Each structure stands twice: as C-alpha cells, then as structure tokens.
Amino acid sequence: MRVAFAGTPVFAQVALERLHAAGFALPLVLTQPDRPAGRGMKLQPSPVKAFAQAHGIPVAQPRSLRLDGKFPEDAEAARAALLEAAPDVLVVAAYGLILPQWVLDLPRLGCLNIHASLLPRWRGAAPIHRAIEAGDAETGVTIMQMDAGLDTGDMLLRERVAISPQDSTATLHDRLAVLGGRMVVEALELGACGGLKPVPQPTEGVTYAHKIEKGEAAIDWTLPADVIERRIRAFDPFPGATAQAAGETIKVWRANALPGRASVEPGTVVAVDARGIGVACGGQTRLEITELQRPGGKRLPAADFLRGFPLEPGQRFDR
Template identity: 80%
Template sequence: MRVIFAGTPEFARVALERLHAAGFVIPLVLTQPDRPAGRGMKLQPSPVKQFALEHGIAVAQPRSLRLDGKYPEDAAAARAALLEAGADVMVVAAYGLILPQWVLDLPRLGCLNIHASLLPRWRGAAPIHRAIEAGDAETGVTIMQMDAGLDTGDMLVDERIAIAPEDTTATLHDKVAALGGRLIVEALELAACGGLKPVKQPAEGVTYAHKIEKAEAAIDWSQPAEALARRIRAFDPFPGATAQVGGETVKFWKARALPGRGSVEPGTIVSVDAAGIGVACGDEGRLEVTELQRAGGRRLPASEFLRGFPLQAGQRFEA
C-alpha cells in the first residue's frame, strides 16, 4: 500500500515513524513550511520534515492546498506531487492545513485522520489540553475517515486510554501519540483487506476543543482550586499558567488542590513553606503550588524558587 502522509508536529512524527517501520511505501510527505524558532529565530523544519529527510522521503510544504486560494501556485504544485505519488490513501495527523475536497477525493481509499480524542468528544485543535482541563477520566485516539466537516467523518478504529491524576499535556501527548501510531498501522492493515467498518459519529456528546490561546494563561483566582490545578496541568508545556506578584510574571507548572483557604480574597497567599505556596481560590480551597518559574529563569521546586524570590503570607497574586 502506498501512503501519502500529511502532518507537522511531534505527534505526527511518531505516526510517520510507525508507518515507515511497518513497511508501508511512503512516496510523499506534506508538512507545514519551515518556521522561525529558538533564540536566533532561524527557520526550523518540522519534526515530520526532519524524519522524512533522514529517510529519503520526498517532502512538499505548500502554504495552502486551495487551488482558488491565496497561494494557487503552491496548491497546483502540491496537486502535481500528489498525483505523481499515486498513493492508495493519505494519512493525516495534526497537519495544520484544511484539506479541500479535491484532496479528500484523490486517493483510492480517501484520507484517514489520527485524532487525539474519543470522537465526537473534543473535535477541533486542542483535544489533549481540553480533556485535561475539563477533568475527563479518559481520552483516546480515533482513526477517522475524513470528510469536509471539522472532525465529523466516520469512525474506523478507536481505543481508550486513562488520564492519570498527574498527567500534563506533555505526558498525555506522548501516550496518545504512541497509541495513534499503533492504531493507524492497524487501520491500514485492515483497509488492505477490506476489513474496515465505518461507524457514524453519534449526534450526542459533541464538544469542541478550541485552539489554546496565550491569553488563557492568566490565572483567574476566582475559580475553584481543583479547576485551576487541572488548568495548570493542561497548559504544560504551552502556554503555561501565569500570575503577577511583586511586579513580576510568575509561571505555575505544578500544583494541587487542598481544602481550607481562610477568610481572604482569592489570589492571596495563605501559606509559604518548602512543600509549596498556598494560594486562596474562589471556592473553599487553596492551590498549593509546588513548581514555579520566573521570567527568563528555570522551572524550580517551590523551596528553590523561594530562595531567589521570597514570598510571604498576605501577599496577593494578580491575574
């Protein structure tokens, strides 16, 4: 089976690696154009492009696939490359470009998407973040037959995975990426022998995982402590959860919800010791923060952070 692969970040690279190791012929990879990154803001290839180049796979990086869009020359060149590849199927994982109908219709078996949730829950751009933020007990991966809608296609293969109490987006991402790599290989093996059985997504239970915005990083101390603890885990590694104190921005990386905050305003520091910094929240609880970071500094346990940035009960964190 000849497989075109479309993806960009590390999540997608894991799947590409599994497909390559399983022996599928991959004549072409589509990925986002190189982006500036790092201190020098030099152009950096995506993880998917890096893997493709290391293994001699042709790469196309169109800015758009719309033949009538802003970059028709990119779309036309991509169309020519896709036709030349002569693939049976396209696998899509966190690619970042909308696929127009002509792309969906091109491969014999259509386009299969590796989606990091149990559809129809958490359609959209940030399913891992939003599952943690919402306090879901489990998530998973759905291999979906793509259509013109936003993650609305038929489900082909899926599998559940528990969300551990300590999971962050970083740790859950790695678990889900590994699961997605395994499931797409299974799905293509089934497709090769006509064994896929499409299932329509139920109309009930649809939720949308909207893209994470930097503006969401600011902590709203009027929220319950448990909700803030989940948000801190959901926003690790991006964009982090932030608050202002002493004229500086501080990022919170690890925290847990505890009972008892006293009769103080939300955001007020109620305890400071080596175990953590207790901050009053909007319910009857407090957030015990155990890992923090100053602007330009490193992530530090609370005990080390306090040596360089002393805090005391009664001070208040602002959003």
Template identity: 75%
Template sequence: MKVAFAGTPEFAQVALEQLHAAGFAIPLVLTQPDRPAGRGMKLQASPVKQFAVAHGIPVAQPRSLRLDGKYPDDARAAQAALQAAAPDVMVVAAYGLILPGWVLTLPRLGCLNIHASLLPRWRGAAPIHRAIEAGDAETGITIMQMDAGLDTGDMLLVERVPIAPGDTTASLHDRLAALGGRLVVEALELAACGGLRPVPQPAEGVTYAHKIDKAEAEADWTLPAAVIERRIRAFDPFPGVVTHLGDVPLKCWAAELTDGTGAPGTVLAVDERGPVVACGEGALRLTQLQKPGGKRLPAREFLRGHAVEPGMVLERRVA
C-alpha cells in the same frame, strides 16, 4: 499500499515513524513550511520534515492546498506532487492545513485522520488540552475517515486511555502519539484486506476543543482550586499558566489541592513545599514555578531566591 502522509509536530512524527517501520511505501510527505524558532529565530524544519528528510522521503511544504486561495501556486504544485505519488491512501495527523475536496478524494481509499480524542467529544484543534482541563476521566485515539466537516467523519478504530490524576498535556500527548501510530498501522492493514468497518459518529455529545487563547494562560484565582489545578496541567508544556507578583510574571507549572480560605490570589502560607494561594473555592499549593528567563524550579529552590510571604497577592493581568 502507497501511503501519503500529512502532519507537522511530534505527535505526527511518531505516526510517520511507525508507518515507516511497518514497511509501508511512503511516496510523499506534506508538512508545514519551516518556521522561525529558538532565541535566534532561525528557520526550523518540523519534526515530520526532519524524519522524512533523514529517511529519504520526498517532502512538499505548501502554504495552502486551496487552488482558489491565497497561494494557488503552492496548491497546484502540491496537487501535481500528490498526483505523481499516486497514493492509495493519505494519513493525516495534526497537519495544520485544511484539506479541500480534491485532496480528500485523490487517494482511492481517501484520507484517514489520527485524532486524539474519543469523537465526537473534543473535535477541533486542542483535544488533549481540553480533555485534561475539563476533568475527563478518559480520552483516546479515533482513526477517522475524513470528510469535508471538522472532525465529523466516520470512525474506523477507537481505543480508550485513562487520564491519570497527575497527567499533563505533555505526558498524555506522548501516550496518545504512540497509540495513534499503532492504531493507524492497524487501520491500514485492515484496509488492505477490506476489513475496516466505518461507524458514523453519534449526534449526541459533540464538544469542540478550541485553540488555547492567550488570555486563558493568565491564572484566574476566582475560579475553584480544582479548575485552576487542571488548567495548570492542561497548559503544560504550552502555554503555561501565568500569574503576577507585583510586576514580576511567574509561571505556575505544578500545583496541588489543599485547604485554605481567603481573598482569591492571596498567599495564605509559605513553607518549603510551596506557597498556598487562596482560590474562589479552596486553595492551591504551587509546587513548581518559573520566573522570566529562568528555569522551572521546585518550589523549595524557587523560594530560596524569591521572597514570597503570607499576605502577598498574586494578580491576573490580561492585556
């Protein structure tokens, strides 16, 4: 079976690695164009491209796949490359471009998507973040037969994963990436012998995992402490939750629920475990903090170089 692959970040790279290790022929990889990154803003290849190049797999990086879109030359070149590759199936994981109809129908077995949620819950761009933020008890991987809708296709394989109380998007991402790679290999092995059984998604329980908006990164201390604590974990490693102490922005990377009442944002107490901040309901102890240009630090180390005292107020500033 010849498997084309479309993906960009580390989540997708893990799946590509497992497909390669399983011995599938991979005639072509599609990934996003190189982007500026790092302090020098030098062009950097995606994790998927880096793996493909290291293993001699041909790579295409169209800016769009729409033949009638802004970059028709890119789309036509990608179409020619896919037709020449003649894949039996395409595996898609966090690619970042919309697949038009000609892509969905080009492989004889269509396109299979590795989606990091239990569909139909958390369709869309940020399913891992939103599951943690919402306080879901579990999530998982759905291998889905892609159609023209947004994550609306039939489910082929599903496996559940519990969300631990201390999970961040980073920790949950890594478990789901490994699971996604294993499940898509299993799906392709079943497809090869006609063993896949598509199941339509339920009409009930649909939710959308919208992209993280920049304004969401600002801590809103009027919210309940439990909501803010989940958001801190959901926004780790990106974009982080930000608050302001005077003119100094601080990123809050870890917190724990504690007792306390006061005006939201007010520092109620400070000890080596971290400052306790009043919320709209309850309070949070901030246990890991970062100043601009600095490193993430446990509260004990952070407080050695930064004066945070009871009565100070952490503020929310949204541009």
C-alpha cells in the same frame, strides 16, 4: 500500499516513524512550511520534515491546499506532487491545514485522520488540552475516515486511555502519540484486506476543542482551586499558566488543590513552606503551588524557587 502522509509536529512524527518502520511505501510527505524558532529565530523544519528528509522521503510544504485560495501556486504544486505520488491513502495527523475536497477525493482509499480524542468528544484543534482542562477521566485516539466536516467522519478504530490526576498535556500527548502510531498501522493493515467497518459518529455528546490562546495562560484566582489546577496541567507545556508577583510574570507548572477553606481574597498567599505556596482561590478554596519558573530561569520546586524569590503569607498574586 502507497501511503502519503500529512502532518507537522512531534505527534505526527511518531505516526510517520511507525508507518516507515512497518514498511509502507511512503511516496510523499506534506508538512507546514519552516517556521522561525529558537533564540536566533532561524527557520526550522517541522519534526515531520526532519524525519522525512533523514529517510529520503519527498517533502512538499504548501502554504495552502486551496486551489482558489491565497496561494494557488502552492496548491497546484501540491496537487502535482500528490498525483505523481499516486497514493492509495493519505494519513493525516495534526497537519494544520484544511484539506479541500480535491485532496479528500484523490487517494483511492481516501484520507485517514489520527485524532487524539474519543470522537465525537473534543472535535477540533486542542483535544488533549481541553480533555484535561474539563476534568475528563479518559480520552483516547480515534482513527477516522475524513470528510468535508470538522472531525465529523466515520470512525474506523477507537481506543481509550485513562487520564491520571497527574497528567499534563505533555505526558498525555506522548502516550496518545504512541497509541496513534500503532493504531494507524493497524487500520491500514485491516483496510488492505477489507477488515475495517466504518461507524458513523453519534449525534449526541459533540464538543469542540477550541485552539489554545496565549491569553488563557493568566490564572484567574477567582476560579475554584480544582479548576485552576486542571488548567495548569492542561497548559503544560503551552502556553504555561502564569501569575503576576512583585512585578514579574511567573509561570506555574504544578499545583494541588488542597482541602480546607481560605477566607481571604483570591490570589492571597496563605501559607509558605518547603512543600509549596498556598494561595486562596475562588469559593474559599486553596491551591498549593509546587513548581514555578521565573522569566529566563528554570522550572524549580517551590522550596528552591522561594530561595531566590521569597513570598510571605498576606502577599498577593495579581492576575
């Protein structure tokens, strides 16, 4: 089976590695154009491109796949590359570009998407973040036959994963990436012998995982402590939850909702000790912050952070 691949970040790289290790012919990889990154803001290849180049797999990096869009020359070049690659199937994982109908129709077996949720819950761009933020007890991976809708295609394989109270987007992402890589290999092997049974998605239970915006990072202390704690985990590693203290923007990486009530204004420091920094939140709830980071500094446990940035009960975190 000839498998073309479209993906960009580490989540997709893991799947590409599994496909390569499984011995599938990989005639072409599509990935996003190089982006500036690092202190020097030099152009850097995506993780998918880096892996493909290291293993001699041809790469195309169109800015768009729409033949009538802003970059028709890119789309035409991508179409020529796909036609030459003659894939039986296109596997898609966190690619970042919308696939127009001509792409969906080109491979003999269509396009399969590795989606990091239990569809139809959390269709869209940020399913891992939103599952943690919402307090879901579980999530998973769905291998889906792509159609023209937003994550609306038939489900081919679906596997559940529990979300622990300590999971951040970073830790859950890594588990789901490994699972997705294993499942897409299984789907292709089943598909080769006609063993896949498409199942339409239920019409009930549809939710949308909207893209994470940097503006969401600022902690709203008027929210209950358990909601803030979930957002802190959901926004790790990006964009990182932030709070203003003494004129600095502090990143908050870990925290716990505490029992008991706080009868002061939300955002007020109510306790400081080696375990963490207690802060009043909405509904008279309390949050204990246990890991923080100053601008340009490292993530530090609260006890170490307080040695260089002392806080006292009665001080305020501003939004």
